[in-house]
Structure formats: structure tokens, C-alpha cells
Amino acid sequence: MNKQSNIYTIIYIVVLAVVVGAALAFAALSLKPLQVDNANADKMKQILASVHITPDKADVISDFNKYVTEQYIVNSQGERIEGNAFDVNVSEQSKRPVDQREMPVYVCTLSPNDVKYILPVYGAGLWGPIWGYISVNSDGSTIYGAYFAHQGETPGLGAEIEKPAFSNQFNNLHLFKEGRFLPIAVVKAGQAPLNGEDKVDAISGGTITSKGVASMIDNCLGGYTKFLQSLNNNQQ
């Protein structure tokens, strides 16, 4: 058989493509359940991190089930809507107009009288997506904790947003001033934001990532305004 003929070449590459394709499909399908479990456990870990709970790898799922007592979806009016909060694609929702969004809320009960509301945020950094979870006290305004993560920000610069040194600055800041929603500003150390909102120090050398964090909080938490106000009213 002539190995340099066109027929041989075409048959060869087709057979190769089919064999490799089958192998890949088999690997992807058989490993899928494990991968989904890992991704879910990782998400649970991130959600818990926003209320300062950092369980060991083995305890993530049991801790999540223990502390996160309720999950639901709200719309921009603060009304609950149907659906599974854990499966909501926050990336997709954050790009929609506010009044069409479905926004997940994770209710976290640390102790019977100590309830936190965890809200996911999603935005863009310098190189890729950044996201996080922000937990709010039951007054709907005071931030209890924050967790940020990123896909590929520059190590040592933008990637510092995932360090506690940055995220802990959000503790005890307020999202509402005199009943108005004012997102947290991320500004250069020493500067003060224009509207008197609460601020955190940005990361030196990570300007675009820092700005991304600020606009992510503005965009995503802005959608929860009505929901947070209703929490506040309930409490008073």
C-alpha cells in the first residue's frame, strides 16, 4: 500500500480523529461526576469563606449543610422567585439588566440568633473574571465578611484581592448610608470617595483589578438593594 497516497492520508487522519475523539469522550464522561462534585465543594468552600469559616477539605460539605440553612433566589424587587439558588449562573445574571436578574441568596445561621446573608458577586478584573461572596448582617447593611477570587490576575499585584489582608478590610463596612445604597469604594490609600461611601484601600499595582472589585460590588449588590432594604425594615 502506498503510504504517501491521498486516500491513505485521508483514511489515516479520519481513523485517528475517531479513535482520539472516542478516548476523550470516554474520559470526559466517566470523570464528569467527580469533577462536578469537586466544583460544587469548591463553591461551598468559597461561600463559607465569606463568613470566616474555613473547614478542612473533608468537612466542606457537612459544614456547608450545617451553616447554610436556606437558599433562595430573589429578583430586583426583593421578591423570592422559583429556582435552585446553587445552580444560578451568577456570571450570566450579572450581565443582564437589573430588573431581569435572578439573584441567589444563601442564608447562613452561625448561631440561632446570628443570621448572615451571603450574596455572590461577579465581574471583570484585568486578565479575566473575578468573583466573590459578600456576607451581610441581618440589618441588611453591615458587611460581615467578604471573599474574593480570580481566574488569572497578576500574582503579587491584582491577585492580592484573594488575600485576607484585602478582603478583611470589608468587615463592618456599611452598604447603606441614610437609607441610600452606596457601594464600597476601592480607592488609593489616603483618598476619600466622593459620595461619602465606605472605602477600602486598593492594591498598589493592581489598579484595574481594584476598580473591577468596586464596579463588581456596585453592579451585583446594587441589584439586591430592595432585598437588603426589606431586611432592614424587618429588623426595625
Next chain:
Amino acid sequence: MATNNKNLSALINPLSKDNPVIVQILGICSCLAVTAKLEPAFVMGISVIAVLAFSNVIISLLRKTIPTNIRIIVQLVVVAGLVVIVDQLLKAYQYDVSKQLSVFIGLIITNCILMGRLEAFAMGNKPWPSFLDGIGNGIGYAIILIIVAFFRELLGSGTIWGLQVIPQSWYEHGYANNGLMILPPMALIVVACIIWVHRIYNKDLQE
């Protein structure tokens, strides 16, 4: 006996005299990307060893059937297939590491060492020597990665394998981690230093 020696040299040579990174200067790109910390560098090394060894064997088995005019495509398909499988395995069993390595696993496909070894060795040698050649070159690559990562993590973050080794008291006396070590350019400089030291001891490599 002669073949044994040849096999042995296929395995041993790439470790020093014919090292893919510091002598052939291949695979530098991934060397910059994954060496800020030891753990991802180690996993990257293992992944490259596995992909290189198996793709060498597969190409060597197929070498007599591959039509010459599409041989590069065939090599790429085999490498890409293996890399995706490694990526899937990491996602299933080493999720944290796979998160850290993210796109770099995919970039093994474009690692010059792979194509280089497939073209230069596997296309003309039997499976067993090809396997040894793959292991040898993979280890040669991994060693350099680990040396670079060791220095970058130690000087850049003060840790080794995530464990703090620079005592807290040093920081209190004004010692600071070198942020530059974490950035990719320092990997080039560390690689250059390794090449420098290596050439001092291997005079025949000096130009």
C-alpha cells in the same frame, strides 16, 4: 550491550548534558508561568513527564504508518488528546492544583519540548527507547522547574511548598519578601543563572 548503553543515555543525557531547558532552551514559556510556587511546578513537571513519555511511545508505535506529509498533525492530535485527558484527571482528582495551573496544562500542547522529542526521537526509534527518552526529557524539564520554583517561592513568598520558612522575627527586623521574584521575568533570570552555573561545570558546552 550496545543497545543498553544507548537506552541508558536516552534516559540520562537529558538530565544534564542535553537538558531540554538549559541546553536546548526549549519549554521556557511554561517555565515562566508555573514556577511562582513549588507545588504547581511539581505537578506541571509530573504532567509533562507523563504526556511526553506516552506520546513518545504512541508516536513511536505509529511511526511506520504515519504519512510523512501529515506527521506534524498526527503528533499534535496525539499530544492534544493526552493533554486533555491529563487535564480531566487533574480536575477529577487534584482539583485545587488544576485550579492553580488552569490554562497552563492546556499549554503543554504547545510546549516545544514535546514536538521536539517526537520529531527528533520518537519518529526514528523503537517504543522502549522512546519511552525512556520521554521520561528522561520530562525529568530534565521537571528538575529545572523545581529548582526555579524553589528559589522563586523562597525569596518571593518566604515559603517552601506553602510552609513558612522565613521566621517571623526576620520580618519584624525589616526583612521583606522580594515581590519581583513572583513576577515572570525573574524566572528567566533564575534560569539564566542555572545555565551559567551549569556551563561552568560543563566546559564542552561553552561557546
